[in-house]
Amino acid sequence: MIRYNFIGIIMLFLAVNITAQDQTQAIRFSQNFPVGTARYTAMGGAFGAIGGDFTAVSQNPGGLGLYRGSEFTITPTYTLANTTSEYLGQSSGDHMNNLSIGNLGLVTAFNSNRNNGVVGTTFAFGYNTLRNFNSTATIQGVNNNTSLLDNFAYYANNYNSRDEFYEDLAFQTGLMPLDTVLNEYWHYLEPYDAIGYDGYGQEQIRVVEQRGHIGEYAFSTAVNVNNMLYVGGTFGIHAVRFYEDIYHRETDFNDLEPDFDAFRFGEYNTTRGYGYIFRIGMIYKPIHMLRFGASFHAPVVYNLTDDKFTDLNTYWDANSGLADDYESSGLFSKDYTLRTPYRASVSAAVLIGKLGIVSAEYEYADYSQADLDSPGYKFIEENITISRDFKATHNLKAGAEIRLNPVYVRGGVQYFMNPFTDERNGSDMFVYSGGIGFRSNQTFIDLAYSLGMYSELYGLYQHSPEFEDGFEKAHISYNITNVKVTLGYKF
Numbered sequence: 001m002i003r004y005n006f007i008g009i010i011m012l013f014l015a016v017n018i019t020a021q022d023q024t025q026a027i028r029f030s031q032n033f034p035v036g037t038a039r040y041t042a043m044g045g046a047f048g049a050i051g052g053d054f055t056a057v058s059q060n061p062g063g064l065g066l067y068r069g070s071e072f073t074i075t076p077t078y079t080l081a082n083t084t085s086e087y088l089g090q091s092s093g094d095h096m097n098n099l100s101i102g103n104l105g106l107v108t109a110f111n112s113n114r115n116n117g118v119v120g121t122t123f124a125f126g127y128n129t130l131r132n133f134n135s136t137a138t139i140q141g142v143n144n145n146t147s148l149l150d151n152f153a154y155y156a157n158n159y160n161s162r163d164e165f166y167e168d169l170a171f172q173t174g175l176m177p178l179d180t181v182l183n184e185y186w187h188y189l190e191p192y193d194a195i196g197y198d199g200y201g202q203e204q205i206r207v208v209e210q211r212g213h214i215g216e217y218a219f220s221t222a223v224n225v226n227n228m229l230y231v232g233g234t235f236g237i238h239a240v241r242f243y244e245d246i247y248h249r250e251t252d253f254n255d256l257e258p259d260f261d262a263f264r265f266g267e268y269n270t271t272r273g274y275g276y277i278f279r280i281g282m283i284y285k286p287i288h289m290l291r292f293g294a295s296f297h298a299p300v301v302y303n304l305t306d307d308k309f310t311d312l313n314t315y316w317d318a319n320s321g322l323a324d325d326y327e328s329s330g331l332f333s334k335d336y337t338l339r340t341p342y343r344a345s346v347s348a349a350v351l352i353g354k355l356g357i358v359s360a361e362y363e364y365a366d367y368s369q370a371d372l373d374s375p376g377y378k379f380i381e382e383n384i385t386i387s388r389d390f391k392a393t394h395n396l397k398a399g400a401e402i403r404l405n406p407v408y409v410r411g412g413v414q415y416f417m418n419p420f421t422d423e424r425n426g427s428d429m430f431v432y433s434g435g436i437g438f439r440s441n442q443t444f445i446d447l448a449y450s451l452g453m454y455s456e457l458y459g460l461y462q463h464s465p466e467f468e469d470g471f472e473k474a475h476i477s478y479n480i481t482n483v484k485v486t487l488g489y490k491f
Contacts, residue, residue, distance in 0.1 A: 022336075022382045025271065026370040027390060027419060028133075029214065029240060029302060030340040033431075034058055035102035035129040037075050038448035038486035042435025043399030044412020046359040048347030049293035051283050054105035057124050057218040057234050060281035060295040060345070064122040064222035065230030067109040073126075075486040077102035081135040082481070085458070087474035088141030088204075096136040100213065102484055103128045120224040122232070131214040133242055139206040139460065139474045146463035146472060147200060148248055148265060149187035152176055154465055156185040165267075165329045169312035173325040175263055188260040189250070197257070202250045206460060206474075212242040216277075230283040238275040238300055244268070248460070259320035264313040273304035275338075293347040293361075299369075302338040307331060336374035341366050356402040366392035367419045389425075393417035399433075408437035410448070429454035435484075444488045452480040 034040070036055035040047050047053055051063025054073050080097045105126025112118055152167045153176055162168035167185075170176035176187045191199030215238070222232025246269075251262040281295030311328035347361035367390035372379035399412030414431040435448035455477040464470030 022372055022379060023385050023389065025304070025306070026338060026340075026372060026382075026386055027367055028242070029271075029304070029338055030300075030365075030367055030370050031416075031419070032130045032214070033132075033416070033452070035075070035077055035100075035132065035482070035484070037073060037103050038435055038446035038484040039401075039408075039410065039437060041102075041450050041482065041484055042410035042412060042433050042437075042446070042448035043359065043401055044397045044414050044431070044433055046347065046349075046361045046397035046399040046412060046414075048281070048295060048345050048359075048361045049283055049291040049349035050357065050359055051230060051291075051293075054103055054107060054124065054126060055128060056232070056281075057105070057126065057220040058128040058130065058216055058236065058279075060283070060293050060347070061124075061220045061222055061232030061234040061279060062230045062281035062283045062293065062295070064107065064124050064220055064232045065120065065224040065283065067107055067122045068111065068120070069109055069490055071107045071488060071490050072105070073486055073488040074104050075102035075484050076100075077129070078483045079132055079134060080481040082479040083135060083137040084477045085137050085139045085474050086476075087139045087460075087472075088143060090141040092138045092140045094136050094138040094207075096134050096209070098132075098134045098211075100129060100132065101127070103486070105218075116226050118223050118225060119227055122220075122222045122224075124218070124220040124222075126218060128216050128218065129213055130216050130238070133210045133212040135478065135480075136207065136209045137458070137476050139204075139208070139458070139476075141204055143202060143204050143250075143472070144200050147187065147189040147202065147250060148204075148461045149176060149189055149250075149263075150463035151461040151465075153185045153187055153190075154463070165308065165310045165332070169265070169310060169327045169329065170263075172327045173263070173312055173314035174322060175260075175312075175314050188257055201252075201254060201256045203253045204460075205247075205249045205251075207245075207247045208458070209245045209247075210243065212240075212271075215239045228285050230285075231280075232282070233278070233280045236277045236279070238277065238302065240271060240273045240275070240302060240304065242269075242271040244270075255317075259317055259322060261315040261317050261320075263315065266311045268309045270307040271304055272307075273302055275300045275302035275340075277301075289351045289353075291349045291351075293345075293349070295345050297343040299342050300338075300340040302340070303335070304338060305333060305335050307333050334374070334377075336372055336377075336379070339371045339373075341369040354403060354405075356400060358400045359398070361397040363395040363397070364392065365395070366390075368392065389421055390419050391421045393419050406439050408439065408446075410435045410437065416454075425457050427455045442490050444486075444490075446484075446486040446488075448482070448484045448486075450482045450484075452478070452482075454478055 040055040051066035056063030220234040316322035349359035416429040433450035437446040
C-alpha cells in the first residue's frame with residue numbers, strides 16, 4: 001500500500017492500517033443523503049411511491065410520470081453542522097454553516113389526450129445536491145503519553161526513509177534530529193532520563209475542516225401508461241468537490257521541555273472529479289388510494305483526482321538559541337476511478353382520501369462492493385479491505401402529509417444503517433424532519449426543517465503502529481440541521 005495517505009482519517013478502520021485514506025474515499029463518495037426539495041425533506045425522503053416532485057429524478061424517476069403540467073422549482077438551503085468531540089477526557093464543540101442550492105429543476109409534461117396506452121410523457125432537467133460535506137471539528141486535550149512526532153519517528157526508524165509529507169518536514173525543521181551514533185531518529189517531546197525530563201504533557205489541538213459537495217445534473221424522462229403504471233429513467237452526471245484542511249498543533253504550555261515551545265502541522269487534501277449514473281424506476285397504482293414504487297440505481301463510475309500538500313511550523317523557546325522554522329512539501333496528485341455499489345429501493349404509499357398521504361421506503365446498498373482502480377496502480381490491498389470492512393446496509397424512510405387546503409403539514413424520519421462491519425468505527429444515522437407548504441393554482445412555497453444525528457471514530461495518528469490499539473483517537477458526534485425553502489411555479 002502506498003503511503004501517500006492522510007494522517008487525519010475520519011471513519012478509521014480499527015483492524016487495519018489507520019492511514020487507509022483510499023478506502024475512506026470509497027465510502028465517502030458512495031454514500032448519498034440527497035438534499036432535494038423542501039417537500040421531499042419534510043416527508044423524510046419517503047417519496048419513491050409518491051412522485052410528482054422534482055427530487056424523483058435522483059431517487060425514483062418513475063415518479064415524474066405523475067406530472068400533469070410543467071413546473072419550475074428552486075430550493076435555497078441553509079445548513080448548520082454542529083460537532084462535539086471527546087478526546088483525552090476533554091469535550092470540545094465547533095460548528096460550520098453554509099448556504100447552498102439544494103435543487104434547481106424544470107419539468108415539462110405532455111398529455112396525449114388519450115384514456116389508455118401512453119397517457120402522458122414527461123421530461124425533466126435540473127440539479128440536485130446529493131451530499132453536503134461542510135463541517136468543522138475541534139479536538140483538544142493534554143497528552144501525557146504520546147505525540148504526532150512518535151508517528152514520524154516510527155516510520156523514519158523502521159522504514160529507513162523520510163516521507164516528504166511527514167517525517168522529512170520534522171527533520172528539516174529540527175523537530176526530529178538523527179542520532180548519528182545510534183543511527184536513530186528522536187524528537188523533543190520524548191522522555192530524557194539523563195536530565196530527569198519525563199516527556200510529553202503537551203496540549204494538542206486539532207481542527208478538521210471539510211467543505212464541498214456531490215451534485216447531480218440530471219436528464220430524465222417518464223411515461224404514464226393507463227394512469228396506472230409510471231415508468232422513468234435518468235442519466236445523471238455527478239460533480240465532486242471535496243476539500244479538507246487539517247491543522248494539528250502541539251504546545252508545551254506548561255514549559256516542561258527546556259527548548260521546545262510548539263509545532264503546527266498542516267495537511268491539505270482536495271478531491272475533484274466527475275461521474276455518471278443510470279437509474280430506472282416505476283410506480284404502480286392498482287387503485288387510486290394505493291401506490292407501489294421500485295427503483296434501481298446502477299453503480300456510479302467516478303473519475304477522481306486527489307491533491308495533497310503539507311507544511312510544518314516549528315517554534316522554540318526564546319532562550320533556546322534555536323530559530324523558528326518552516327518547511328512545506330511538494331504537491332502530490334493521483335488520478336483514479338471509483339465504482340460505487342448499486343442501490344435498489346421499494347416503497348409504498350397510501351392516500352387517505354383528500355386528507356393526506358402516508359408513505360414508507362426501503363433502500364439497499366452494499367458498500368463492500370465499492371471498487372478502486374487506476375492505470376498505474378490496481379488498489380488490490382485497498383479493495384480487499386473494502387470488501388472486508390464495509391457491509392450491506394438496509395435504510396428506512398417514512399413520511400406523512402396532511403392536507404388542510406391550501407396548507408400542507410408534513411413530517412418524516414430516516415434511518416441510515418452504519419456501513420462498517422466493525423460497529424466501533426461509525427454509527428447509524430437518524431434524520432428527523434418536518435415542514436409546511438402553501439399551494440395555489442400556479443405557485444407554491446414549501447418550508448422544511450431536518451435534524452440529522454450520527455457519530456464516528458476519528459484517528460489522529462498512530463504512535464505505535466505495530467499494535468492494534470497503538471493510536472490516538474477521538475469520538476466525534478454530529479448534529480446536522482437543514483432549513484429549506486422551495487419556490488415553485490406551475491405553467
